[in-house]
Amino acid sequence: MTASRIRAVSVPLAAALTAVALAAGCSSSDSGDSGRSTTRAAPAAAGDLQDDYQRVIKDVLPSVVQVDAGDSLGSGVVYDGKGHIVTNAHVVGKEKRFKVTTATGEQPLTAELVATYPEQDLAVIKLGDVPNGLKAAEFGDSTKAEVGQIVLAMGSPLGLSSSVTQGIVSAIGRTVSEGRSGGGTGATIANMVQTSAAINPGNSGGALVDLDGKVIGIPTLAASDPQMGDSAAPGIGFAIPSSMVKTVADQIVKDGKVTDSGRAALGITGRTVLDDDYRPAGVAVAETRKGGAAAGAGLRSGDIITKLGGTAISTINSLSEALAAAEPGQKKQVTYVRDGAEKTADVTLGEM
Template identity: 60%
Template structure:
């Protein structure tokens, strides 16, 4: 996890059924890039509705040299990718999705599908709504796959790029159905990579997110964040709102699940009907937040520890207070989850902790969370 990674905490009573149109999430931030007092909103649903994995290619696009070439590039990318972006109706809520393969699988956000099992999908190319059914929704990474039950004559699967090659400053387009305005496109740049964002204590923590300045509005969730090589590099999921501006959207702060995570999980859902490997790192502990001087959060105390788990094998024990992981400060339960979200299973990581008010460090080989 990088310095300045935003943290999300759920605001009670403000999230809709599908965590979409009315849902606000409080944003806290630390470090040099602090975004104090902002709110994050799941970009999800805008309200009442009006087989084989996708190919992967390097996510490097040639940089246009003049404004005319840039415009031509935008128009080419829109023509290439927009036919792959669909509108999903889940009950009384609306969101976006991306056609994943020719068998009719579509990837979207778990908060877009909510608790629904059946959906109506409208292709960007028009026509009547097509029925679809849920394959699997993986809440821990806010990702879901649905499948069309009736295949049209021709589908236009997207090409997923290598999100690990994405660089800050790269031009991107966001495609989806914001506020029910189907087949809409916004543009921006990649603002940061490797962000970890949390919806709050006890809620999902999403790791390795791509931050973008492209506008992400309600209804964009599950759509496509695309580079100028016509490759999907992420699935837009979160947008920022600022309570100091009356809850208006804070422009230029959006987050997308990276393509590498999308393909890793979607392939499992399609093949197995569920996620079998989470790819998420764990310490093997149950923790609680402890307070320090001034009643400020001061660490994550180990309440329970998994026998023979990563932390226990490294010598940690109940009562120890974790204060840092992989060089990232840990002040509470949420910040520990965020730090872990930036790590990988089987990775050796330094953990700093207090035992009887004395500082210690341990090298921990992280485990993998159950799916």
């Protein structure tokens, strides 16, 4: 499916559970041995893979928790030994206090919001009382993720805590815009990890783990196809890369907020405009922020942005996606229309 036909939707509540069975062997009748039943051992490679799955699940699952935010139910990952838990911003919503259930199934613990960062759909909450033996997950380097790599998704779909599904890394470097329906933040997120592991409502905020037992992403979105009535597209899920998770969570834990987003910005308020055939034709600048990148380059209210660098801009989402793929301080040429005439301006991108 092409990107234009697929939109990503947030998954704050629970839906379905995928069960995965790995065959370690089978029993059969050997016609050449007087009908005696024999058991054939599984191939060594299959047995080794099953051992890897079970080892990773045993090691990582205690670090994945269920987060109850009142109207929303999701997952979280224990970030450190001090009780910090990283999850999705759309899981916490506007709540400040939460009930957290660990993988051991003990009584729910109380947690409070440290900070939320909707621009990247991430949040950090903190347990009031840290139970003995609480284990922090180990976060890996998502920049080393490879297509075809086996991964496990751990979380609480349908409120079924400690659930695990498996799949592969299907693609890397995806830029995905999240809808606002169903509690979504509307964020545009770059460098997401696409996976075939089932990502169902309730998995949000959980862990996407490699076979080294390291978290390489936070499952956040599932794809849907508007041509199929916005029904979920099976096997197309997206996880926020661990590199971004660590960048945001480290700042929240240290400073109580994100102080350096690493996200490029033009410093405008804009809206999608349509041409005479009612097709998206660009982004109209409604307002420029004083001291922002656009204002510094001479753009003003009423200008219609049609291109950023070599990327055509037709909607506010396409502009967000182009900016998500850029970096603060980068110089870009902006093409825009003013009073019916096409113009260009060199812009040094600011920071969100």
